[in-house]
Structures are given as C-alpha cells and as structure tokens.
Amino acid sequence: MPELPEIYNISEQLNKEIVGLVITNSTIFQEKSINIKTKDFNNSIINQEIFNVTSRGKWVFITFKSLDKLFINLGMGGDLLYTTEIPKKKHQAIINFDNGYLLSFRFWWFGYIHFVKKGETHHMTNKLGIDIFRDNITKKEFLTLVKARRGSLKSFLLNQKNIAGIGNYYIHDLLFKSKINPLKKIPEVSTRKLGMLYNVILSEFEDSISKRGAHYELDIYNQKGLFQANNVAYKEGELCLCGTKIKKVKTGSTSSYYCPRCQK
Amino acid sequence: MPELPEIYNISEQLNKEIVGLVITNSTIFQEKSINIKTKDFNNSIINQEIFNVTSRGKWVFITFKSLDKLFINLGMGGDLLYTTEIPKKKHQAIINFDNGYLLSFRFWWFGYIHFVKKGETHHMTNKLGIDIFRDNITKKEFLTLVKARRGSLKSFLLNQKNIAGIGNYYIHDLLFKSKINPLKKIPEVSTRKLGMLYNVILSEFEDSISKRGAHYELDIYNQKGLFQANNVAYKEGELCLCGTKIKKVKTGSTSSYYCPRCQK
DNA sequence: TGGATAAACATAGA
DNA sequence: CTCTATGTTTATCC
Numbered sequence: 001m002p003e004l005p006e007i008y009n010i011s012e013q014l015n016k017e018i019v020g021l022v023i024t025n026s027t028i029f030q031e032k033s034i035n036i037k038t039k040d041f042n043n044s045i046i047n048q049e050i051f052n053v054t055s056r057g058k059w060v061f062i063t064f065k066s067l068d069k070l071f072i073n074l075g076m077g078g079d080l081l082y083t084t085e086i087p088k089k090k091h092q093a094i095i096n097f098d099n100g101y102l103l104s105f106r107f108w109w110f111g112y113i114h115f116v117k118k119g120e121t122h123h124m125t126n127k128l129g130i131d132i133f134r135d136n137i138t139k140k141e142f143l144t145l146v147k148a149r150r151g152s153l154k155s156f157l158l159n160q161k162n163i164a165g166i167g168n169y170y171i172h173d174l175l176f177k178s179k180i181n182p183l184k185k186i187p188e189v190s191t192r193k194l195g196m197l198y199n200v201i202l203s204e205f206e207d208s209i210s211k212r213g214a215h216y217e218l219d220i221y222n223q224k225g226l227f228q229a230n231n232v233a234y235k236e237g238e239l240c241l242c243g244t245k246i247k248k249v250k251t252g253s254t255s256s257y258y259c260p261r262c263q264k
Numbered sequence: 265m266p267e268l269p270e271i272y273n274i275s276e277q278l279n280k281e282i283v284g285l286v287i288t289n290s291t292i293f294q295e296k297s298i299n300i301k302t303k304d305f306n307n308s309i310i311n312q313e314i315f316n317v318t319s320r321g322k323w324v325f326i327t328f329k330s331l332d333k334l335f336i337n338l339g340m341g342g343d344l345l346y347t348t349e350i351p352k353k354k355h356q357a358i359i360n361f362d363n364g365y366l367l368s369f370r371f372w373w374f375g376y377i378h379f380v381k382k383g384e385t386h387h388m389t390n391k392l393g394i395d396i397f398r399d400n401i402t403k404k405e406f407l408t409l410v411k412a413r414r415g416s417l418k419s420f421l422l423n424q425k426n427i428a429g430i431g432n433y434y435i436h437d438l439l440f441k442s443k444i445n446p447l448k449k450i451p452e453v454s455t456r457k458l459g460m461l462y463n464v465i466l467s468e469f470e471d472s473i474s475k476r477g478a479h480y481e482l483d484i485y486n487q488k489g490l491f492q493a494n495n496v497a498y499k500e501g502e503l504c505l506c507g508t509k510i511k512k513v514k515t516g517s518t519s520s521y522y523c524p525r526c527q528k
Numbered sequence: 529t530g531g532a533t534a535a536a537c538a539t540a541g542a
Numbered sequence: 543c544t545c546t547a548t549g550t551t552t553a554t555c556c
Contacts (some may be wrong), residue, residue, distance in 0.1 A: 001544080056543095073544065073545085074544090076543090076544060104553075109542095110544055110545075111544085112544085112545090123546090124545065149535090149536085150536080150538085150553095151536055152536095155536085159543075160543075160544085160545080167543065168545085231550065251536080252538070252543085253539075253543075265529095335542055337530070337531085338530090339531090340529090340530060351552095373530080374556070388530090388531065401544075405537095413549085414539090415549075415551075416550090416551090419550080419551075424531080432529070455555085516529075516551070517529065517553085528529090
C-alpha cells in the first residue's frame, strides 16, 4: 500500500517522463477501476496531451493540457509502471503514449483511475486533508490542526480527511520515533511530543522520498525503494532496540505494534 | 420527567375534560416554549374548539375541530394542570377555556407547546418511534424492531426514535424485571429475555397507568400518582431484594443502577 | 437522554 | 485506513 513518500516519488517521476506526451490508446481490463463507462473513458483521454503530474496524500493527479484530469489511487498495494512492454503480471488498465511508452496500472485490490472534466470536483479527493509535505505546513499549523480534536491520535493521523498520506506502514514508525503510545487520545499527548511528531513526519518522509520510497514498493521504473522503517517489529514478542518485547494491541480495525517502554 | 404512563394518563384525563371547550385566552410567559411568535400563537388558538386529546410517547397532542394541533412536551419535569385558579408556582403558559377553567403549563427546564396547522408536519414528532401501548405492537413486531440493531439495549430503549415513551425512571425497573444487565448490547441479550422485556414493558405501563402514573408526578388535577417502581434502589450500595449490593455504572451520559446477581 | 446537531468512532461493503 | 455509507456514541447547545 503505497503511502505519501511512494506516491510523491511516483508523481515526480511521471512528471519528469510524460509531460508533453499524447495518449494514443487506452485499454481497461477492470471497469470497476474507472468512474465512467469504458468507451467514454477512452474517448475522454485519447488524444489528450499531458500538462503535468502531481500528488496529494495517496492520490496521483495527471492534468491534461485541456485541464481535464485523472485522479489515481493505487489502493491497497499496486503499482504504476512506465515502460515499453506490457508487463506480464495481471493489470487493470494500460494507457499508451505517442512515444511508444505505456503506463500499466496494477491494483492488488481496490484502485481507481477516475476521469474528471475541467472545473468539476471529485468526491473522493475534495475532502482530502493537508499534504504536510506539498503544502509546507508549519509546526504551528500542524499543532493547531491536531489539538482541535480529542479522539485517538492514531485514528486522526490515519484519517485522510485530516492529514493525507499516512498509512499503516509509516504510522508505527512515526509513533515509535515520537515516543507516543498508539493507544493515546490527543489530549493525553503532550505538546512537546506532538511537536516531535511533526518533525518526525517531515524527516521520515523526506528520508523515504530521497530513497525512492519503501523497500517493498515499486517506482514507475519497476525498481524497489530503499527506505526501510521497521524500528518497531511487526511481530508480537520481538525485541525493541531497547530490549523490551514488542506488544500488539487492537486499535480499531487494525493492530498496533509498539514498545511499552519507549512509547509512553 | 413524565414518561409514557404519566403522559398517557394526562392525555386521557384531558380528553375527558376539555373536548368541546373553546379557548378564550392564552398567555405565554416564556416565548422559548412556543414555536412561533406569541402574538401569532394566541391568534392561532383563541376561539378554537378542542376536538380531542391523545398522546404518543412523551408527547401530548391536542387536536382542534379545525384539525390544527398543539404538540406538547413537558420536558425534564413539569406539569400540566386543569384548574379554575392560576397556580402560584411559576409557570410558562396559561390557556383559558370558555367554561372558566384553564390549563397551566409548568416546565422545570425545557418544554414545548408547539402550534401546527392542519396537514403540516412537526419536525420534533414526525420521527417518533412506536408507542408500544397505543400502537398495539405485538411481541413479534417488537423483537423484529429491536433485533435490527446492534448498539446498547438501554440506548435503544431510551431513544425516542425507536420506542417512544421510555425515560430514565422506568428504564431501571424494566431492565431489572427482565433480568437484563444495562451494559449489554442487543446481540448479547437472548431472544427469551427480549421477549420478557416486551411483557414487562406492557405490564409495567398498564400497572402504572391504572395507578395514574408515578408517585412523584402530578396529573391534571394536581394529584400525585400511586405507582412506585424502585425495585432497584437509586443508591449505590443499597440492597436488592436478593440481598446483593446494587451497583452503579456509567451508561453513556447517565448512570445505571443494577443488581449484579439478578441482572446477568 | 428532552430534543437537535455535529463530531467522533465503529463496522460492513465494494 | 483505500474509501464510502451507515450506524452508534459522545458532546454541546438550547
């Protein structure tokens, strides 16, 4: 499940590669991935020229010269490859360009490629929260945002309407490095720790982006990233750096792994 | 806080006393209690003849011959007296009839006397749930209704959108007599106990109505009711009939008192 | 817990 | 936690 650093990286790579290219063909293998009929989708994007590519949270935005857009979400695992040959692995969609290259969209489960006409809004992204990286959010703004709420900090961070881009892989590491217990509610966490969390998010994401994302995700060139988090092991009973056994707790629909000694 | 039995009793008493009477005057001391301007309210009801009086849950409905209506809610404590003399206790409204009698509305806190024109709907009562007593709900209907939900049974019963008329006084007794622990969620309660609960609600309400309501509430003649619940004491540590100490637990915004032995 | 409303939280579904 | 929709609870207001 690619999160902010991977999506940021993918969008920047695409921005380098496909701006100015024109779409010559499009093949949809899974109509559930798109938001309109396949025929309409193809008619809408073929012959369009790419204007730019950017991202917000876990969403990639491809803007055409016409200002129509594609909103792409890779869902729970998936990749977006830029290549000349159709990949052998099962994919949901292929988009061809006039330079002989193509984009292959592969979703492990749910994923979206939504076409949105110029000026129209997209219901899945118009409520997206801040992208702490692209929006140049200051620590003060971050603290104001967080402290307005009283629920669990982990839920807050994972909710894309608050802060877009944090998912289940990075959250453990972010909380570990900020020494925050994943069960805590926002009012129970000191301002100092919330400030530390802000620093950690920025530095961790910058670090990961510079390494082209997480080690188990692919970039558009089919290359794995070099970033490895996992300061807190993903198995109950494994040892933290401090020697304490990692604890597993249910936090909503997923679990959290944390060190009872380091994360108070 | 009058609940179904008291409200049922008040509406039936009114139905015996005021049908056919004509309103000659109306005085509003607290404009927050009504839904339109005082002047409009008075103009709307003066000279109207009472057609009938009925109730649903904690609401009293006075219908005029014109089919305009008054929707009355006594809120958290309050009384509605039918008398010839203006009561000395502070009241929010007085309505006079052509036989020399008057209705005095007294609210301890929030209470409503809403005027609704013929055919129009009233937003506070149009989502009201069933009145188990007036609607002749069968046990099967009751079970279907309850079992469609998964939240706490106590919340379900107190929510006027589900079943109208149960409040904080009767709820303890109803759960005690049904041997249901007030902390249970609906799926955790056996069908047998839910069926028992249905019987208990009907029998308890019938009993209370026959005694003109709870012992601490007043009917329209300023007389206290004769019904006493309190099988489960309202003080932590007091003894249940079985000798076990009553336990107090938080259930949402209020507390529940229950016998850990009798109410499993 | 009287009732409205909004936010917060939980769960199922696609 | 990918996102939506729905249900349920909590908090605050009047």
